[in-house]
Amino acid sequence: MSLTNLLTYVGLVAVFPGFVFTAVVGLLSSWFDRKLSARLQWRVGPPWYQSFADVAKLLGKETVVPAGSAKLVFLGAPFVGFAAVVVVSTILWMASIRPDGAFVGDLIVVLYLLYVPSLAIIIGGSASRNPFAALGASREMKLMLAYEVGFLISAFTLVVKNGGIVSLGGMVAYQQASGPMLSQGISCIIAFIVALIYVPAKLAVGPFDIPEAECELISGPFTEYSGVPLAAFKLTKAMLMCVLPVFLITVFATTAWSPWAILWYVLILVFVVLIKNTNPRLRIDQALRFFWGPVLVLSIVGIVLASLGL
Amino acid sequence: MEENERKLSKLSRWGLKKSPWAFHLNTGSCNNCDIEILDVLTPKYDAERFGIVLVGSPRHADVLLVTGIVTMQTYPRLLHVYEQTAKPCLVVAIGACACSGGIFDGSYHMVGPLDKIIPVDVYIPGCPPRPEAIIDGVVKGLAKL
Ligand code: SF4
Numbered sequence: 001m002s003l004t005n006l007l008t009y010v011g012l013v014a015v016f017p018g019f020v021f022t023a024v025v026g027l028l029s030s031w032f033d034r035k036l037s038a039r040l041q042w043r044v045g046p047p048w049y050q051s052f053a054d055v056a057k058l059l060g061k062e063t064v065v066p067a068g069s070a071k072l073v074f075l076g077a078p079f080v081g082f083a084a085v086v087v088v089s090t091i092l093w094m095a096s097i098r099p100d101g102a103f104v105g106d107l108i109v110v111l112y113l114l115y116v117p118s119l120a121i122i123i124g125g126s127a128s129r130n131p132f133a134a135l136g137a138s139r140e141m142k143l144m145l146a147y148e149v150g151f152l153i154s155a156f157t158l159v160v161k162n163g164g165i166v167s168l169g170g171m172v173a174y175q176q177a178s179g180p181m182l183s184q185g186i187s188c189i190i191a192f193i194v195a196l197i198y199v200p201a202k203l204a205v206g207p208f209d210i211p212e213a214e215c216e217l218i219s220g221p222f223t224e225y226s227g228v229p230l231a232a233f234k235l236t237k238a239m240l241m242c243v244l245p246v247f248l249i250t251v252f253a254t255t256a257w258s259p260w261a262i263l264w265y266v267l268i269l270v271f272v273v274l275i276k277n278t279n280p281r282l283r284i285d286q287a288l289r290f291f292w293g294p295v296l297v298l299s300i301v302g303i304v305l306a307s308l309g310l
Numbered sequence: 311m312e313e314n315e316r317k318l319s320k321l322s323r324w325g326l327k328k329s330p331w332a333f334h335l336n337t338g339s340c341n342n343c344d345i346e347i348l349d350v351l352t353p354k355y356d357a358e359r360f361g362i363v364l365v366g367s368p369r370h371a372d373v374l375l376v377t378g379i380v381t382m383q384t385y386p387r388l389l390h391v392y393e394q395t396a397k398p399c400l401v402v403a404i405g406a407c408a409c410s411g412g413i414f415d416g417s418y419h420m421v422g423p424l425d426k427i428i429p430v431d432v433y434i435p436g437c438p439p440r441p442e443a444i445i446d447g448v449v450k451g452l453a454k455l
Contacts, residue, residue, distance in 0.1 A: 054325065
């Protein structure tokens, strides 16, 4: 590989569609979340640079490692999750910018990498030797078991529907040729609804902020984190807030890069914020029942309809 | 405690001023000051305009809002929380009790006032202080950083 090639790849991961770009969009999205929540509660809300200030501050603060914690794992976990999100964001953006390029990501790789931030939260929380963090980690684990099944089924509904294309670039190209997935039948709409419900659960906001539950668990797995590792977790969350809507848009609703994509993005964010502000937190068993009951049934109906060609 | 003098980069200093996360610690107050702190977070005063957020863990805190006279019961806990807080942090004594002992001054169970135990950056007197006074105090304290 020549040097210019290498530099291009580094630039792709670190600056343009990768880290810097996604982090900026993600931090702005998390500000949008806080501002809209504030307006819904008749407050003024924070200024636009709020999330940037949070991260800048955390980078300068002391990093405390609690006595008796597994130091390497405790400090390493946030960065593993962070790296996974950076890679996912690069793959996703590249798939929509250059569907036929050499950088074509695979749907399955993205689905796997999306697990990693949650795993990092679980591992970091368990390593921090704090009862609240351990409880939060165990709840995160149960929540993950709950929401992933329906989401995976809904992702594969699309694969059934488009005739077995599992690469993201292929999916984008397919939609450019024959219209966005969402317009291709009832099964895709059902899959989209299931995927929409997955977003707040994955972000652990809204009625699904069960692992962090600040009035019972302090802040769950993050209780012992401070300084730079906490900043890494906050950035990971903010970037996920950008990555998940972009993923949904890529697989469900791309035709080409158009203002519609931005509208879709804002609509998905507004949906998440509205759900968050109008629903009280579920108990972990209620969340499990919800995802393994109605949501799972819905997603199975979707995949059956898709295999019937609807 | 010398950690509190930690050197901060310009960027982090700016961040600290724009996003002070507060941890609320009651060291034996009559609960009235605590209610006034919660008032600051209500839609009427909306402290999130300044980036002030109430956090549950002292590890995340930049501002310790301490109320009460520091009783014998709470004294070790106060020390624990102060040590757990990631530095640099701002310690704010809220109410006459935390500033000087207030009406409980001289009680048999009093270890405080607060500045005998940990370094205090801002004193907000009043029994209890008004929410405006609390916001004003925190903002003045941040200007000192
Ligand atoms: S200062 Fe007054 S209101 Fe505040 S805790 Fe003391 S006695 Fe209560």
